[in-house]
Amino acid sequence: MERYKELKSGDPFVFPGLEKQFTVVGYIPGGFNRIILKANCNGGTGTRILKIAQAHEGDADADQFKGKCGQIHDYQQSLQRLGVLTPSPITTHENVIDGKRFLLETSPFTGQSVHEMMLTAPRNDVLELCQQMIDVALKPIFSQNLRADGNLPCGVDMIPRNFTKDPGVMHYVDLWPPKLWLDGEPTLEYPEPMDTKVIQLGIFRHFTIKGVAQAFLVQLCRIRPELRREFQRLVDGALKGMGLHEELGWLQQQPARQFQNGGDLKQIIEPLGYEQIYGLREIACELAFQGQISAGQLERIFKDSHFQDTPLPSATILQIKEVLFH
Numbered sequence: 001m002e003r004y005k006e007l008k009s010g011d012p013f014v015f016p017g018l019e020k021q022f023t024v025v026g027y028i029p030g031g032f033n034r035i036i037l038k039a040n041c042n043g044g045t046g047t048r049i050l051k052i053a054q055a056h057e058g059d060a061d062a063d064q065f066k067g068k069c070g071q072i073h074d075y076q077q078s079l080q081r082l083g084v085l086t087p088s089p090i091t092t093h094e095n096v097i098d099g100k101r102f103l104l105e106t107s108p109f110t111g112q113s114v115h116e117m118m119l120t121a122p123r124n125d126v127l128e129l130c131q132q133m134i135d136v137a138l139k140p141i142f143s144q145n146l147r148a149d150g151n152l153p154c155g156v157d158m159i160p161r162n163f164t165k166d167p168g169v170m171h172y173v174d175l176w177p178p179k180l181w182l183d184g185e186p187t188l189e190y191p192e193p194m195d196t197k198v199i200q201l202g203i204f205r206h207f208t209i210k211g212v213a214q215a216f217l218v219q220l221c222r223i224r225p226e227l228r229r230e231f232q233r234l235v236d237g238a239l240k241g242m243g244l245h246e247e248l249g250w251l252q253q254q255p256a257r258q259f260q261n262g263g264d265l266k267q268i269i270e271p272l273g274y275e276q277i278y279g280l281r282e283i284a285c286e287l288a289f290q291g292q293i294s295a296g297q298l299e300r301i302f303k304d305s306h307f308q309d310t311p312l313p314s315a316t317i318l319q320i321k322e323v324l325f326h
């Protein structure tokens, strides 16, 4: 990865098997396990985004990596069939460089990150952006016929960072790792988590209407905690408008809402563990909305509650609860 991390504006971008010549024009920070570059195609067709992932060492991880190019295209096609707008056309390339296996995905540049826009936009513009994310991705994803196990066939990661907007059009840009089912198992991360609880939470967050809706709401509040009531109205409204009454009822019974509706914070927090980490995060958002914790504390809780392949230790859960109930 180092060779790609060090690229600067003006440097040529080389990847074996990539026919076109590119010149780097910028580095996009915030890529998650990938390096994201903005580049111009020499003598060609506009600005593209280059996303580079590297296979982990070890046979099992290397095996999982091998099918990923095809899965990226499958995932894009699934999203397109549902009507979710993604940058197009994309290309994928896989190759070994100095004994290390890399995957490159290229896509046309489709505008600024919605996350960035939300940070500074006036209230009404923020709400407009959220409504567009709902229309572009949330509604099409929720309109799928569910699998026999009750999960969504095509999953999604509804965070504003995964959306871009040029003045006119919003796109859902993140195809990595593809959120699909393979031989009855979900593809969630690269490498795939092994721990049952982590997998359960991954399915909840990416492949269930309840989890996708709650994770989306929480991510909006993370960026603009003061607009929580408006975000709640938007997400509730989307579920209601789609006739998803059971899911709406569930969202409205979440710990944060119980507290919001006058419940006792200590009693509400007490039974929550790692399995309810999104519930705990939502309480943090509600407390930030009410001004009971600071924006800094809220962000700290999000960082502390981030997990990848192992469940959060109970000490971390306790520590989060201490900040929530002070």
Ligand SMILES: Nc1ncnc2c1ncn2[C@@H]1O[C@H](COP(=O)(O)OP(=O)(O)O)[C@@H](O)[C@H]1O
Pocket: 028, 030, 031, 032, 033, 034, 036, 049, 051, 087, 107, 108, 109, 110, 111, 112, 113, 114, 161, 162, 163, 164, 173, 174, 175, 176, 177
């Ligand atoms: N096609 C694109 N056009 C413009 N910006 C993009 C595009 N694809 C990705 N980005 C930017 O790069 C960031 C990371 O891309 P993403 O596909 O979400 O990668 P990751 O797997 O690292 O999350 C996004 O937040 C977005 O700002």
Ligand SMILES: [Mg+2]
Pocket: 032, 161, 162, 174
């Ligand atoms: Mg992303």
